Amino acid sequence: MKIETRIQDEWLALRCRTNDPGAYADLVARMEQPLLYYAWKLTGNRDAALDVLQEAWIQAFRGIRKLRDPSAIRPWLYRIVHGISIDYLRHRSLESISETGDLESCEITGEESFTADDAAEVHRALDELPPAHREVLVLFFLEEFSIAEIAEATGCAEGTVKSRLHYAKKALRTIISRRVYGQHA
Amino acid sequence: MDNMHEIRSQLLSHIPQPENLSEYRSRVAEIIQRDQKRLHVEHVVTTLFWIFCVVTATAYLWFGNSDSPLPRAPFLACIFFLWGGVELLKHRIHAAQIEIQKDLKQLQLQILEMKTSVVSRDPAPGR
Numbered sequence: 001m002k003i004e005t006r007i008q009d010e011w012l013a014l015r016c017r018t019n020d021p022g023a024y025a026d027l028v029a030r031m032e033q034p035l036l037y038y039a040w041k042l043t044g045n046r047d048a049a050l051d052v053l054q055e056a057w058i059q060a061f062r063g064i065r066k067l068r069d070p071s072a073i074r075p076w077l078y079r080i081v082h083g084i085s086i087d088y089l090r091h092r093s094l095e096s097i098s099e100t101g102d103l104e105s106c107e108i109t110g111e112e113s114f115t116a117d118d119a120a121e122v123h124r125a126l127d128e129l130p131p132a133h134r135e136v137l138v139l140f141f142l143e144e145f146s147i148a149e150i151a152e153a154t155g156c157a158e159g160t161v162k163s164r165l166h167y168a169k170k171a172l173r174t175i176i177s178r179r180v181y182g183q184h185a
Numbered sequence: 186m187d188n189m190h191e192i193r194s195q196l197l198s199h200i201p202q203p204e205n206l207s208e209y210r211s212r213v214a215e216i217i218q219r220d221q222k223r224l225h226v227e228h229v230v231t232t233l234f235w236i237f238c239v240v241t242a243t244a245y246l247w248f249g250n251s252d253s254p255l256p257r258a259p260f261l262a263c264i265f266f267l268w269g270g271v272e273l274l275k276h277r278i279h280a281a282q283i284e285i286q287k288d289l290k291q292l293q294l295q296i297l298e299m300k301t302s303v304v305s306r307d308p309a310p311g312r
Contacts, residue, residue, distance in 0.1 A: 011290035119195030
């Protein structure tokens with residue numbers, strides 16, 4: 001995460017804690033779009049994403065005064081959305097967000113990289129990934145979160161996040177290549 | 186980093202406009218308003234509680250039975266006064282710390298903005 005973003009977030013969190021006029025509205029305006037995208041990708045339903053986000057704001061406003069580290073407000077908000085989305089999925093008895101054990105013990109080798117030209121394909125291909133992989137990739141692309149921050153947002157161990165991110169990038173690249181190859185064939 | 190920023194903005198541009206977006210916005214505005222109200226009520230209740238404590242302690246001191254061999258009431262009142270004073274002081278210090286942190290962050294942001302504007306004005310200072 002960029003240093004400017006972190007400082008702006010911290011300042012906003014402190015403004016919310018001191019109950020500055022308009023601070024809550026500013027927080028909503030700043031975080032609404034990425035959180036909505038995250039909730040949408042997790043739930044797979046845009047209307048459900050709005051419900052999740054609404055519930056997330058209620059929990060965030062209640063808990064923001066107890067937030068120990070104001071600079072960690074962004075991962076903290078993602079964690080709230082993550083929790084509510086998981087509850088939603090469980091309630092709907094849809095996909096399980098759990099991961100298979102073999103992924104966690106794998107070695108990390110080369111890294112896949114993506115360019116701005118891939119963005120539209122990335123957006124489409126995300127839906128084809130399992131939820132656990134989709135989630136870490138959304139956080140990676142949207143917020144440039146570090147492994148530790150993704151772990152904090154998703155409530156997973158850092159090693160788990162590392163392997164998920166690695167395999168998710170690989171899978172994403174495969175899906176994109178398949179599509180591009182399919183189009184050209 | 187710019188590449189990632191570009192990907193981010195392109196991904197966010199795909200967010201659909203759900204039908205119930207306006208309803209959601211009005212509900213969020215309502216949540217914010219309700220939360221502000223709750224904080225205000227909490228503040229009023231806490232202030233009233235403090236006033237009640239002070240009045241009760243003063244009454245204990247004033248009307249307490251000083252002829253008693255064990256002056257329990259004034260002693261308790263003094264304890265409560267001290268305790269209340271310490272809590273109040275702690276609260277003030279904490280609030281001041283947050284205010285200072287806030288000002289500091291604002292200053293840092295201003296410095297960063299200035300730095301960015303200087304860099305964008307003079308991208309290659311060595312030349």
